[in-house]
Amino acid sequence: RMGQYGLERWPELLASLASAVFFQREGTLVLWHRQDAPEAVRFAGVLARTVNEVPGLPAMQRLDAAGVDAIEPGIGKRFAQGLLLPGEGQLDNRQLLAALLASLQALPNVTMHWHSARAPDEFEPGASERIIDCRGLGARPQWAALRGVRGEVIRVHAPEVNLRRPTRLVHPRYPLYIAPKPDGVFVIGATEIESDDMSPASVRSTLELLSAAYSVHSGFAEARILEIATQCRPSLPDNLPAIRWLKPRVMQVNGLYRHGFLIAPAMLDTAIERLATRTPTLASRFALESE
Template sequence: MKPQPSSIVILGAGLMGRLLAVELARQGHAVEVFDSGGPAAEHAAAPIAAAMLAPLAESAVTEPGVVRMGQYSLTRWPQMLASLTQPVFFQQEGTLIVWHRQDAAEAQRLQRLLQATQNTIPDLPAMQVLDGAGVAAAEPTLADRFVQGLYLPGEGQLDNRQLLATLVHEMGRLGVHCHWHTPRDPAEFAPGTPGQADWLIDCRGLGARNQWRALRGVRGEVVRVHAPEVTLRRPTRVVHPRYPIYIAPKEDHLFVIGATEIESEDLSPASVRSTLELLSAAYAVHTGFAEARIIEIATQCRPTLPDNLPAVRRPRPRVLEVNGLYRHGFMIAPAMLDVVLELMASGQSPLASRFDLALPIGEDTPAAP
């Protein structure tokens, strides 16, 4: 069921804001978008990401509801990308997890966590335990470098920056009115009253802190390199004593190397130590990274709620606030999109119940001292 054609204001043009704008415009609604940044989404978390779609891998740090959202989104992403008029790199070749001998104990702990998730959600593709030959079969260039690994079939990734640019193109094609470099506050709108839009959707991430005071930022660091000598075919995660490190291959030998979770709101440039750790981990996986060219070193904070879980809040009639996607933004965005569409259509969301997704009603309460 689709809502009747109406006028909709969206605050924030990061990943969720753009997905909502495109889908709602496609349904025939008049959509306006306000964002503090420009089309490059320079104030959003979305450009500084690897866009891995890895529900089982992420289950080590999140709840079953988020895993189910990721599993659902893996089926939705191909459908959504097929509807766009420009191509976006998408791959579903699974995730490889490897470790060095000194990190075997941490790898065993991770394997137990993933197995517990498989027991809870048995329709996830079964994790495969690999010996050295299995690792070499999955990624031939890693032969003789790792003697054990885990392979998580069915997991995927996409090119986040291609997607963000393509969504801007679609917004223009569909007649979405974009107000770039124009921050707005929800208090400026009274949806449903004369002269106002019918709906207001707030997708501003950390920009919504005045309304959602429990939000905090979790820092992510990413190095983008061009490595013609590296032929990794799928996202590879390296078990690390301090924090997980990933290597995500994009098109044309572009690789995104990052640390998924650093408890800090610091937005300063990456430190020498962090950069050395990321690049050393990549080099330890594949020596071809020694001759890679560094394209970019970037940092950003992901919007996160105290429980590290996403939520859609309904503070007043015809207002929805979407936030707290944490490090799982691309993995769960289609699920969040469909929940919002259900709420707009009927005021209820069966999907939210399926995903254990919080739908709090009412204004925020002051954060604890």
């Protein structure tokens, strides 16, 4: 939960882009089945510590069955307890990438090269030039500590489901979420498997994700599966993002793990500061220093 360091920055960043991006801060609902109550207690403890550490972050609200029903009537009273994390937000990642592309294309002096693999050692930047290497797992030849963490995610069209905000379901192996997107589309994700295996989603993962969604809202029964996707998250040993200088004038930004969209504004501000000054103040808060 990045609080003001991430979510507060998104609206102003989005306002500067060439096309609209769905963004809302209706909070996140956290639910769990009875058998996962111990994991829910652990998770609530982590959240409580975060609220203490990050000034200004709104406190979580404990809900009973009636409370869950009041904020998400579609779920009804099938969960005895829940947590509401006020102020949590979400954005449409695909709209964001489309808007970034349109914005880049509208700028003068921007040249894009698609489908062309690059490595930093191919270039020797001049005194006024900088290279910023954001190749995710593609940077592994220059950053041996990077590893892939496989994630599977399912996109469905579910017009019978009326969830208004992202809903997380506490799960013993990985945090699951159902994220509403515009036009009755929901993204159900994401598994977390220590592997850089990019093969298609497994039956087990698909069953887990779809069962989780159906257990939260029976309207998913008639949903239509639009897509089942697999990707690997670029991750460092501590699962925290990092910025480092590979050599003079070549900066690497990597290790965004599960949170690339959530923490992008913080990484952006940190990277810009690192480019602009030799005495950064932001970096220590977010990034592992390994110059």
